[in-house]
Amino acid sequence: MINEFKAFIAKGNVMDMAVGIIIGAAFTAIVQSLVGDIINPIIALFTGGIDFSGWFYVLDGETYVSREAAMEAGAPVFAAGKFVMAVINFFIIAFVVFMLVKMVNRIKAAAEKPAEVVPQVPAGPSEIDILIEIRDALKK
Known part of the structure:
Protein backbone atom coordinates (compact mmCIF):
# COMPACT_ATOMS: atom_id res chain seq x y z
CA MET A 1 0.00 0.00 0.00
CA ASP A 51 -24.14 49.04 -3.13
CA PHE A 52 -26.78 46.37 -3.50
CA SER A 53 -25.71 44.55 -0.35
CA GLY A 54 -28.02 46.85 1.67
CA TRP A 55 -31.09 45.38 -0.02
CA PHE A 56 -32.80 43.02 2.36
CA TYR A 57 -36.27 42.01 3.42
CA VAL A 58 -37.09 40.82 6.91
CA LEU A 59 -39.54 37.95 6.68
CA ASP A 60 -41.08 38.43 10.13
CA GLY A 61 -42.42 41.91 9.22
CA GLU A 62 -40.34 43.86 11.76
CA THR A 63 -38.32 46.92 10.77
CA TYR A 64 -34.55 46.99 11.31
CA VAL A 65 -31.93 49.62 10.54
CA SER A 66 -29.64 47.25 8.70
CA ARG A 67 -29.34 43.66 7.58
CA GLU A 68 -26.73 43.05 10.28
CA ALA A 69 -29.09 44.37 12.97
CA ALA A 70 -31.87 42.09 11.75
CA MET A 71 -29.55 39.10 11.73
CA GLU A 72 -28.28 39.90 15.24
CA ALA A 73 -31.89 40.02 16.43
CA GLY A 74 -32.39 36.53 14.99
CA ALA A 75 -34.94 37.64 12.41
CA PRO A 76 -35.27 35.65 9.20
CA VAL A 77 -33.63 37.83 6.54
CA PHE A 78 -33.99 37.53 2.78
CA ALA A 79 -30.68 39.15 1.73
CA ALA A 80 -31.22 39.53 -2.00
CA GLY A 81 -28.82 42.46 -2.26
CA LYS A 82 -25.89 40.45 -0.95
CA PHE A 83 -26.64 37.80 -3.56
CA VAL A 84 -26.85 40.45 -6.32
CA MET A 85 -23.45 41.85 -5.25
CA ALA A 86 -21.98 38.33 -5.25
CA VAL A 87 -23.26 37.78 -8.81
CA ILE A 88 -21.91 41.15 -9.98
CA ASN A 89 -18.53 40.44 -8.36
CA PHE A 90 -18.48 37.01 -10.00
CA PHE A 91 -18.97 38.51 -13.45
CA ILE A 92 -16.32 41.15 -12.81
CA ILE A 93 -13.85 38.53 -11.58
CA ALA A 94 -14.70 36.21 -14.49
CA PHE A 95 -14.09 39.05 -16.95
CA VAL A 96 -10.78 39.98 -15.31
CA VAL A 97 -9.62 36.36 -15.34
CA PHE A 98 -10.71 36.06 -18.99
CA MET A 99 -8.65 39.13 -19.90
CA LEU A 100 -5.63 37.80 -17.99
CA VAL A 101 -5.88 34.39 -19.66
CA LYS A 102 -6.28 36.07 -23.04
CA MET A 103 -3.15 38.15 -22.40
CA VAL A 104 -1.15 35.11 -21.24
CA ASN A 105 -2.27 33.11 -24.30
CA ARG A 106 -1.22 35.97 -26.58
CA ILE A 107 2.20 36.13 -24.91
CA LYS A 108 2.55 32.35 -25.08
CA ALA A 109 1.60 32.32 -28.79
CA ALA A 110 4.16 35.03 -29.52
CA ALA A 111 6.85 33.06 -27.69
CA GLU A 112 5.98 29.84 -29.51
CA LYS A 113 5.72 31.49 -32.92
CA PRO A 114 8.21 29.78 -35.20
CA ALA A 115 10.88 31.87 -36.83
CA GLU A 116 10.05 32.96 -40.34
CA VAL A 117 10.82 30.22 -42.78
CA VAL A 118 13.45 31.28 -45.27
CA PRO A 119 12.47 29.99 -48.67
CA GLN A 120 15.06 27.58 -49.95
CA VAL A 121 16.56 28.44 -53.28
CA PRO A 122 16.50 25.39 -55.47
CA ALA A 123 19.98 24.00 -55.69
CA GLY A 124 21.60 24.09 -59.10
CA PRO A 125 22.91 21.01 -60.84
CA SER A 126 25.54 19.01 -58.99
CA GLU A 127 29.16 18.65 -60.17
CA ILE A 128 28.41 15.27 -61.61
CA ASP A 129 25.51 16.64 -63.65
CA ILE A 130 27.75 19.38 -65.08
CA LEU A 131 30.54 16.93 -65.87
CA ILE A 132 28.06 14.63 -67.61
CA GLU A 133 26.79 17.58 -69.69
CA ILE A 134 30.37 18.53 -70.65
CA ARG A 135 31.18 14.95 -71.58
CA ASP A 136 28.02 14.66 -73.70
CA ALA A 137 28.78 17.99 -75.39
CA LEU A 138 32.35 16.88 -76.19
CA LYS A 139 31.09 13.61 -77.65
CA LYS A 140 28.88 15.50 -80.09
Whole structure:
Protein backbone atom coordinates (compact mmCIF):
# COMPACT_ATOMS: atom_id res chain seq x y z
CA MET A 1 0.00 0.00 0.00
CA ILE A 2 2.87 2.37 0.79
CA ASN A 3 4.44 1.64 -2.59
CA GLU A 4 1.16 2.39 -4.33
CA PHE A 5 0.94 5.68 -2.42
CA LYS A 6 4.51 6.57 -3.42
CA ALA A 7 3.71 5.79 -7.05
CA PHE A 8 0.58 7.92 -6.86
CA ILE A 9 2.42 10.89 -5.34
CA ALA A 10 5.30 10.57 -7.79
CA LYS A 11 3.00 10.94 -10.79
CA GLY A 12 3.30 14.29 -12.53
CA ASN A 13 -0.44 14.96 -12.40
CA VAL A 14 -0.50 15.08 -8.59
CA MET A 15 2.40 17.49 -8.44
CA ASP A 16 0.91 19.64 -11.21
CA MET A 17 -2.38 19.75 -9.32
CA ALA A 18 -0.64 20.72 -6.08
CA VAL A 19 1.26 23.52 -7.80
CA GLY A 20 -1.95 24.67 -9.47
CA ILE A 21 -3.80 24.82 -6.16
CA ILE A 22 -1.01 26.79 -4.48
CA ILE A 23 -0.71 29.24 -7.36
CA GLY A 24 -4.50 29.44 -7.56
CA ALA A 25 -4.70 30.47 -3.91
CA ALA A 26 -2.10 33.18 -4.46
CA PHE A 27 -3.81 34.26 -7.68
CA THR A 28 -7.15 34.51 -5.86
CA ALA A 29 -5.73 37.16 -3.54
CA ILE A 30 -4.44 39.13 -6.53
CA VAL A 31 -7.73 38.96 -8.41
CA GLN A 32 -9.77 39.87 -5.31
CA SER A 33 -7.54 42.89 -4.70
CA LEU A 34 -7.77 43.91 -8.35
CA VAL A 35 -11.55 43.68 -8.30
CA GLY A 36 -12.14 45.09 -4.81
CA ASP A 37 -9.50 47.81 -4.77
CA ILE A 38 -9.31 48.93 -8.40
CA ILE A 39 -12.28 47.87 -10.54
CA ASN A 40 -15.16 48.20 -8.04
CA PRO A 41 -14.21 51.79 -7.09
CA ILE A 42 -14.15 52.73 -10.79
CA ILE A 43 -17.57 51.13 -11.28
CA ALA A 44 -18.83 52.90 -8.13
CA LEU A 45 -17.63 56.19 -9.62
CA PHE A 46 -19.85 55.68 -12.67
CA THR A 47 -22.84 54.23 -10.80
CA GLY A 48 -22.82 56.74 -7.97
CA GLY A 49 -21.58 54.25 -5.39
CA ILE A 50 -24.58 51.93 -5.54
CA ASP A 51 -24.14 49.04 -3.13
CA PHE A 52 -26.78 46.37 -3.50
CA SER A 53 -25.71 44.55 -0.35
CA GLY A 54 -28.02 46.85 1.67
CA TRP A 55 -31.09 45.38 -0.02
CA PHE A 56 -32.80 43.02 2.36
CA TYR A 57 -36.27 42.01 3.42
CA VAL A 58 -37.09 40.82 6.91
CA LEU A 59 -39.54 37.95 6.68
CA ASP A 60 -41.08 38.43 10.13
CA GLY A 61 -42.42 41.91 9.22
CA GLU A 62 -40.34 43.86 11.76
CA THR A 63 -38.32 46.92 10.77
CA TYR A 64 -34.55 46.99 11.31
CA VAL A 65 -31.93 49.62 10.54
CA SER A 66 -29.64 47.25 8.70
CA ARG A 67 -29.34 43.66 7.58
CA GLU A 68 -26.73 43.05 10.28
CA ALA A 69 -29.09 44.37 12.97
CA ALA A 70 -31.87 42.09 11.75
CA MET A 71 -29.55 39.10 11.73
CA GLU A 72 -28.28 39.90 15.24
CA ALA A 73 -31.89 40.02 16.43
CA GLY A 74 -32.39 36.53 14.99
CA ALA A 75 -34.94 37.64 12.41
CA PRO A 76 -35.27 35.65 9.20
CA VAL A 77 -33.63 37.83 6.54
CA PHE A 78 -33.99 37.53 2.78
CA ALA A 79 -30.68 39.15 1.73
CA ALA A 80 -31.22 39.53 -2.00
CA GLY A 81 -28.82 42.46 -2.26
CA LYS A 82 -25.89 40.45 -0.95
CA PHE A 83 -26.64 37.80 -3.56
CA VAL A 84 -26.85 40.45 -6.32
CA MET A 85 -23.45 41.85 -5.25
CA ALA A 86 -21.98 38.33 -5.25
CA VAL A 87 -23.26 37.78 -8.81
CA ILE A 88 -21.91 41.15 -9.98
CA ASN A 89 -18.53 40.44 -8.36
CA PHE A 90 -18.48 37.01 -10.00
CA PHE A 91 -18.97 38.51 -13.45
CA ILE A 92 -16.32 41.15 -12.81
CA ILE A 93 -13.85 38.53 -11.58
CA ALA A 94 -14.70 36.21 -14.49
CA PHE A 95 -14.09 39.05 -16.95
CA VAL A 96 -10.78 39.98 -15.31
CA VAL A 97 -9.62 36.36 -15.34
CA PHE A 98 -10.71 36.06 -18.99
CA MET A 99 -8.65 39.13 -19.90
CA LEU A 100 -5.63 37.80 -17.99
CA VAL A 101 -5.88 34.39 -19.66
CA LYS A 102 -6.28 36.07 -23.04
CA MET A 103 -3.15 38.15 -22.40
CA VAL A 104 -1.15 35.11 -21.24
CA ASN A 105 -2.27 33.11 -24.30
CA ARG A 106 -1.22 35.97 -26.58
CA ILE A 107 2.20 36.13 -24.91
CA LYS A 108 2.55 32.35 -25.08
CA ALA A 109 1.60 32.32 -28.79
CA ALA A 110 4.16 35.03 -29.52
CA ALA A 111 6.85 33.06 -27.69
CA GLU A 112 5.98 29.84 -29.51
CA LYS A 113 5.72 31.49 -32.92
CA PRO A 114 8.21 29.78 -35.20
CA ALA A 115 10.88 31.87 -36.83
CA GLU A 116 10.05 32.96 -40.34
CA VAL A 117 10.82 30.22 -42.78
CA VAL A 118 13.45 31.28 -45.27
CA PRO A 119 12.47 29.99 -48.67
CA GLN A 120 15.06 27.58 -49.95
CA VAL A 121 16.56 28.44 -53.28
CA PRO A 122 16.50 25.39 -55.47
CA ALA A 123 19.98 24.00 -55.69
CA GLY A 124 21.60 24.09 -59.10
CA PRO A 125 22.91 21.01 -60.84
CA SER A 126 25.54 19.01 -58.99
CA GLU A 127 29.16 18.65 -60.17
CA ILE A 128 28.41 15.27 -61.61
CA ASP A 129 25.51 16.64 -63.65
CA ILE A 130 27.75 19.38 -65.08
CA LEU A 131 30.54 16.93 -65.87
CA ILE A 132 28.06 14.63 -67.61
CA GLU A 133 26.79 17.58 -69.69
CA ILE A 134 30.37 18.53 -70.65
CA ARG A 135 31.18 14.95 -71.58
CA ASP A 136 28.02 14.66 -73.70
CA ALA A 137 28.78 17.99 -75.39
CA LEU A 138 32.35 16.88 -76.19
CA LYS A 139 31.09 13.61 -77.65
CA LYS A 140 28.88 15.50 -80.09
